[in-house]
Amino acid sequence: MRYFQLFFSILFLLLARPVSAQTAKWIHPKSGNIYQINFETKEFFENKDGAQWNKIADLSFQDIKSYDLISGNRHYQEIPIPGSSVSYLMVSCTGQVYQLDRKNWTLKRMDQTFYRGANCQAIKFLRNGVLYSFGGYGFWQSSNVLTKYDPINKEWISIGVKGDVPVAINDGISAYLPSRDVFVTMANLKVNDSKMYESAIIDWNIYEYGFKDHNFIKIGEIHLEELKKYVEKDLYRNYLFNGRYFILIDKSVQVYRYDTMIIIDLLDKFKTYHWLNTGRLPVTGNNDNFSDQEIHYKGKDSLAWSSNFSSKNSAMKKAIQYTISINDVIADSEYLGKLTDEPWYIEFLKVIMLSSGVLTSLFLIFIFGNLKKNRLRRKLKNILGENEQKFLDFLLLNYNQGYVNGHQLIAFFGRHKSAPESQRQFRSKLIDNFTKSLSLIFQDKNILDIQQDEKDQRMLNYRLNSKIYKILSKL
Numbered sequence: 001m002r003y004f005q006l007f008f009s010i011l012f013l014l015l016a017r018p019v020s021a022q023t024a025k026w027i028h029p030k031s032g033n034i035y036q037i038n039f040e041t042k043e044f045f046e047n048k049d050g051a052q053w054n055k056i057a058d059l060s061f062q063d064i065k066s067y068d069l070i071s072g073n074r075h076y077q078e079i080p081i082p083g084s085s086v087s088y089l090m091v092s093c094t095g096q097v098y099q100l101d102r103k104n105w106t107l108k109r110m111d112q113t114f115y116r117g118a119n120c121q122a123i124k125f126l127r128n129g130v131l132y133s134f135g136g137y138g139f140w141q142s143s144n145v146l147t148k149y150d151p152i153n154k155e156w157i158s159i160g161v162k163g164d165v166p167v168a169i170n171d172g173i174s175a176y177l178p179s180r181d182v183f184v185t186m187a188n189l190k191v192n193d194s195k196m197y198e199s200a201i202i203d204w205n206i207y208e209y210g211f212k213d214h215n216f217i218k219i220g221e222i223h224l225e226e227l228k229k230y231v232e233k234d235l236y237r238n239y240l241f242n243g244r245y246f247i248l249i250d251k252s253v254q255v256y257r258y259d260t261m262i263i264i265d266l267l268d269k270f271k272t273y274h275w276l277n278t279g280r281l282p283v284t285g286n287n288d289n290f291s292d293q294e295i296h297y298k299g300k301d302s303l304a305w306s307s308n309f310s311s312k313n314s315a316m317k318k319a320i321q322y323t324i325s326i327n328d329v330i331a332d333s334e335y336l337g338k339l340t341d342e343p344w345y346i347e348f349l350k351v352i353m354l355s356s357g358v359l360t361s362l363f364l365i366f367i368f369g370n371l372k373k374n375r376l377r378r379k380l381k382n383i384l385g386e387n388e389q390k391f392l393d394f395l396l397l398n399y400n401q402g403y404v405n406g407h408q409l410i411a412f413f414g415r416h417k418s419a420p421e422s423q424r425q426f427r428s429k430l431i432d433n434f435t436k437s438l439s440l441i442f443q444d445k446n447i448l449d450i451q452q453d454e455k456d457q458r459m460l461n462y463r464l465n466s467k468i469y470k471i472l473s474k475l
Contacts (some may be wrong), residue, residue: 022069024089026076032296032304035078037071037107044105049306049321062108068096079126093120093138095156097131098148112154119143123169123185125176126209132176134183135169140193142170146209163216166207173231173248175241177266183209184266186222186339187231202231206270206339220340224272227339230262243298245326248274249295263330270340273333298323373475379441380475387413388434395464396472403461405453431462442468 010254022039034047037059044057050431072090079088089107097111122136122143131149133156135142144166146159168198172188186206208218222228230248231237240247246264263273263389298304304323342350384392394412398404409430410416410423431448438447446465453459 013215022071024069024071024076025090026078027296028078028080029297030080030299032298039071051306053457056400057102057105057140059105060106064107064109068094068109070094077124079124079131081126081129086115088126090124090131090133092122093117095119110151110154111149111156113156119145119147121171123174123183124241127176127181128179130182132183132186134174135188137170137191140191140355142189142191144169159214161209161214161216164205164207164218165216166203168203171237173237173239173246173264173265174204175246178243179267181211183211185209186225187237204228205451219272222339223342224337224339225343226274226336227262227264227272240295240297240303242297242326243444247303247329248324261329262336263326263333264339272337272339273330274336275333277331301326376441376471377475383437383440385437387430388426388437391434392472395462396469399464399469399473401464403449403451405456405461407458409462442471444468 013331024037024039025034036045036047037043038045042059042061043055044059045053046056046168047053047403075092077090077092079290080150081087085101085103087100087102089100090096091098094111094116095111095113099108099110100106101108108442118138119133120138121134123132125132133147135144135146137143145168146161147156149155150157165402166185168186168188168190169185170189172185174185174188176183184206184395186299188203190201190203204222206216206222207216208219209216209412238249240249244265244267244355245264246262246360248264250261260277261275263275265271265273283378289438295303295305302323302325304321306321380389380392392407392412394409398408406423406427409427413426413430415423415426435445435447439445444467448469449463449465451463453461
């Protein structure tokens, strides 16, 4: 497991002492050239073709502490300062900040911190002249700590953030995106080796951090199965970034490395491509150091690497450098889809679940509607007398024709031959019992809409209240 290797790497850093021929090696992020410093002789070397080292200067050291120097091929990262001959030289697993001036050929220690072992593999970058270091791994656990370098106090200070803060920024795919002034991170590995029986957890969410509001937001989730399988391999996340494209380089192949790449376009909806070499470009031997096939950016728009070939009759090696534009790589790649694209069966399941939910909701609405109607029918049956029920039916039947008058009401109940006083008493009692009964059910006093008859001022016209009618007409 890589964390056992990382543990010993940290242990080595903590115990590091000056040794003979102590060197630092790194790849320049823009030119793609490999550089080396021999701390013992203070010599500065350059390698342009992956094979031949050329001395280009003797360095002058300022405020360099020999016991802090660390030898290694992967521990150093150069961050050029735009528009100048000066670069920052950062050291992994430490807070050390050096300044390399290619004009005066000086190497100067800038920080005064003792900060080791807590931020291995942290993401370091320069924004508006300020150095940042996000996340990392150290002391047997992953980190989500955000820091920036304070040149006045020569120390690293913590940055307070809010929002959907990822639980770890470690061993994932992360970079600062200058064109949008945001930090993007995804596929991070949460690790705490002190917790027994807990395996490492990959966070498949995609996060974006805005520097102006110090806010993390979750902008999506990785669903693309091809990328998940690629990332889940037990290998160090080796990738390049040029301000737009993440290029993941497979180093797990034991015979020929760098013969497959995954390209992610951060500026075009996370569209993802898969490039396979399959013997079209020369890739030779395998080496854990800066090797003849160490792939890197040549400028912003091309990839470059070198291959060494040995003659049978000579020990001399010949280096051949190859370059390929990113546009050609993408044109020669298989389009996999967007990172956030879900597999077809997930979309199908969502459609089924949504349809099932809609049908279930409609069914429940139908069931509860019928239960409510049945409850209202029972109440009407229990509370209304025979005459009140007939009166309700009469009003419902004639609602669309308009109001019914007292004469129609008396005729409907067959009381037209009785005395006028008897008709009045019957009508009054019927209306009173009807409105009181329905008021108990609907908790509304305005059961009837009653108007005076224009032709006969002694008579009233009756009609159901519109709200009551809408309810009762549906029974």
